[in-house]
Amino acid sequence: MNDKLHTSERTREFNFTQEHFAKLSALSYDHTGIVVQNNKYEMFYSRLAKRVRALKLSNFDQYVAYLERHKDEEFTHFINALTTNLTSFFRENHHFVFLRDKVVPEYASAGVKEFRVWSAGCSTGEETYSIAMTLAEATEGSKMSWRITASxxxxxxxxxxxxxxxxxxxxxxxxxxxxxxxxxxxxxTNAGMARVSSELQKNIEFIQVNLIKPFSFQHKFHVIFCRNVVIYFDRETKQKLIARYADSLVDTGYLIMGHSESLHGVSSEFVSLGQTIYQKVT
Incomplete structure (x- = not known):
C-alpha cells in the first residue's frame, strides 16, 4: 500500500483500508463515472466517515455492505459526499460575452422562437443564473424567448x-x-442574503441527471454549458458523454467547457472556436 495512505491511520475514528477505498472508488466510477485518484484518499475518508456516523454504523465494512444493500436510498448521500461544487457567478466571463454577443444574435436573426440552453453540472446555480441574466438582457426587445434546463x-x-x-x-x-x-x-431575518428574481426562475427547470447514464430531452439545445465536469471522467466516459451532447444539440449548436478541459483527441463531432468553446460539426 502507498505509505501516504497510512499517514493519519492512528488518528482516524474508523479504520479505512486500501480495500475500502478501492471498493468505494469502484462504486463511484460504476455509478457516476467519477474517477477517484489516490491523492483523494483522505478527502474520501473524511466525507464518508460522516455517513458512517449518521447511519450509526461501527466501521467501513458495515458501510460498504449497507451501500450495496441499500443503493436506492443511500446512493444519493454517497454521491453528494463525493462531489465538489466550486462555482461562482460569471466565472470565465468570456463565455457569457460570447453567448450575449455572438450566439443569441445569431439565433435571433435566424428566426428561432425559443432559445434553449442546458447547464449540465449546474452545482448550486451560479452558472445557471449567470446564463439566465445574460439571456434575459440579450433577448430583450426580440421575439425570441428562452429556456434553461439545469441539471x-x-x-x-x-x-x-x-x-x-x-x-x-x-x-x-x-x-x-x-x-x-x-x-x-x-x-x-434574511439580511445579508440575496434572492434571484422569480422573473428569471420561471424560465429555468432544475432536474437531477446522471451524465454517465443515457439521457434524452424533448427538445434539442442551442447551447450546452458543461464546465469543469469532464475533468473527473476517464477518456472512455468523456467520449461517450460528448457523443451524447452532440446528439442533444441542434446542428451547429455550441458546447462550452471549462478552462482546463479539451476535446482534442476525444471527439471529431466538434470544432474548436477557442477559449474552450466548441461548435457541432454538421
Whole structure:
C-alpha cells in the first residue's frame, strides 16, 4: 500500500483500508463515472466517515455492505459526499460575452422562437443564473424567448440552486446594474442574503441527471454549458458523454467547457472556436 495512505491511520475514528477505498472508488466510477485518484484518499475518508456516523454504523465494512444493500436510498448521500461544487457567478466571463454577443444574435436573426440552453453540472446555480441574466438582457426587445434546463447529480446542490438564495459576498462578482435588476436584497431575518428574481426562475427547470447514464430531452439545445465536469471522467466516459451532447444539440449548436478541459483527441463531432468553446460539426 502507498505509505501516504497510512499517514493519519492512528488518528482516524474508523479504520479505512486500501480495500475500502478501492471498493468505494469502484462504486463511484460504476455509478457516476467519477474517477477517484489516490491523492483523494483522505478527502474520501473524511466525507464518508460522516455517513458512517449518521447511519450509526461501527466501521467501513458495515458501510460498504449497507451501500450495496441499500443503493436506492443511500446512493444519493454517497454521491453528494463525493462531489465538489466550486462555482461562482460569471466565472470565465468570456463565455457569457460570447453567448450575449455572438450566439443569441445569431439565433435571433435566424428566426428561432425559443432559445434553449442546458447547464449540465449546474452545482448550486451560479452558472445557471449567470446564463439566465445574460439571456434575459440579450433577448430583450426580440421575439425570441428562452429556456434553461439545469441539471446536477447532487440533489443537495440542486435544492440550493432551485432556491436561488445566496450570501451577499457570493454575488459580489455580478456587475452592479445586473445585480440591481435581477437580485432582491434580504431584510430582517434574511439580511445579508440575496434572492434571484422569480422573473428569471420561471424560465429555468432544475432536474437531477446522471451524465454517465443515457439521457434524452424533448427538445434539442442551442447551447450546452458543461464546465469543469469532464475533468473527473476517464477518456472512455468523456467520449461517450460528448457523443451524447452532440446528439442533444441542434446542428451547429455550441458546447462550452471549462478552462482546463479539451476535446482534442476525444471527439471529431466538434470544432474548436477557442477559449474552450466548441461548435457541432454538421
Amino acid at each position: 446536477d447529480i447532487d440533489t443537495e446542490v440542486l435544492g440550493k440552486a432551485q432556491r436561488g438564495v445566496y450570501p451577499l459576498e457570493r454575488v459580489e462578482s455580478i456587475p452592479t446594474p445586473v445585480k440591481k435588476r435581477w437580485l432582491l436584497r434580504g431584510k430582517g
